[in-house]
Amino acid sequence: MQDRNSSADFTSIQNTGSTQAQNSGSKLDNIKTTVADKLNDAADALRQRSGQNSATAGYASQASDWLNNAADYVRTVEPEQIKSNIQQQVRSNPGRSLLIAGAAGLALGILLRR
Secondary structure (H helix, E strand, C coil): CHHHHHHHHHHHHHHHHHHHHHHHHHHHHHHHHHHHHHHHHHHHHHHHHHCCCHHHHHHHHHHHHHHHHHHHHHHHCCHHHHHHHHHHHHHHCHHHHHHHHHHHHHHHHHHHHC
């Protein structure tokens, strides 16, 4: 009798974990979509504001292209892919990774101190 209850509890825990994974996946998808949409909006606004001024139009066009590429990347990238890319970069360039992490920590410390 106790084995049945424990197996039912285990099944319930598995189902709950699966549901939570699906919910977190949909939350992540919502966040990715929102960020990508904001990047696209920023690219469109940049293109509209650049106007016909030839000096700034080229730079604005290039920047808006970068924003659109970033939006596409955000929509298609998977968290596991990001994790493996970061791990690969840290293993191949540990010194540079430490410098970047230190600079990011210093910047965050300055920002949070204010």
